[in-house]
Amino acid sequence: MRTVGCIGCGNMGGAILGGLAGALGGKGYVFCGHTRTPERMAPLLEKGVTAVSGALPLAQEADVVVLAVKPWQIAAIVEEILPALGREKLLISIAAGISIKRLKEFSRNLCPVVRCMPNTPALVGKGVFAVCLEDEALRRENKDEALALFSALGLCLSLPEERFTAFSALVGAGPAYVFEMMRGLAQAGVTLGFSHQEARTLVGALFSGSAALAGERPEHLAQLRDAVCSPGGLTIAGVNVLDRAGLAGLLVDAVLAANARGLEMEE
Ligand SMILES: NC(=O)c1ccc[n+]([C@@H]2O[C@H](COP(=O)([O-])OP(=O)(O)OC[C@H]3O[C@@H](n4cnc5c(N)ncnc54)[C@H](OP(=O)(O)O)[C@@H]3O)[C@@H](O)[C@H]2O)c1
Incomplete structure (x- = not known):
């Protein structure tokens, strides 16, 4: 059983976590979330997501950690979860404008990272997602898992990071x-x-x-x-x-x- 955890369960994080729990819950995956305002977890709990009371405990529990806080909060959150990071974790950020290079710096190169860009129809399970799989630390199974997770929520394509701005402008x-x-x-x-x-x-x-x-x-x-x-x-x-x-x-x-x-x- 693999655990996917999401830090920041607002509009996009909540949609991704809820969508994944609906599509993949009980199919080899369990899901957990941590967010600043605990009431925001209520609709997710109904979908079988577990609430975790801190970013670090979540990162310790999860195999895949999705970062869905605002872009300016990413550095501080990654700093907080550093003790839980390692080669066996997969860190996925959906923060707009935060590059792979910066994610690797924040996470001190401790774990493989994926950058993802969703669009708002993800809120109703019909999103289009770009994932960047260029981090050299990613293993084949990390890439397959990132593609499989977002493909469960809509259309997902792997794009080089240099195409992310074009993707953002169009999609x-x-x-x-x-x-x-x-x-x-x-x-x-x-x-x-x-x-x-x-x-x-x-x-x-x-x-x-x-x-x-x-x-x-x-x-x-x-x-x-x-x-x-x-x-x-x-x-x-x-x-x-x-x-x-x-x-x-x-x-x-x-x-x-x-x-x-x-x-x-x-x-
Ligand atoms: N929305 C979009 O169209 C879109 C598209 C592409 C990418 N993104 C990216 O998605 C990310 C989230 O955007 P959003 O629109 O979903 O924002 P949002 O609705 O404000 O969600 C962010 C969530 O993070 C929570 N949070 C803040 N600080 C936290 C902390 N220290 N620990 C745990 N949780 C914390 C917030 O809690 P509170 O409820 O207490 O504020 C909020 O629920 C951003 O990085 C954005 O760039 C969004």
């Missing part, structure tokens, strides 16, 4: 772009007389249905779009407006701006 920030598109379409729905709730529900189903269709079909996205546009019909009239406004170019510019800002922040 980490991505829900904001999607929500903005959803907001505009819901507003159009209200303009056409649907209630706010109806518009939101319809647009939500529109996005999840379209994403599912695009995921199943091999055609290029432009072909899927054209399949909706009957000649002389209503859809092409709407699509023409989007083309004139340059929606695709705007989206490219948005992601490039986020990427540029991310690179600036790393300096």
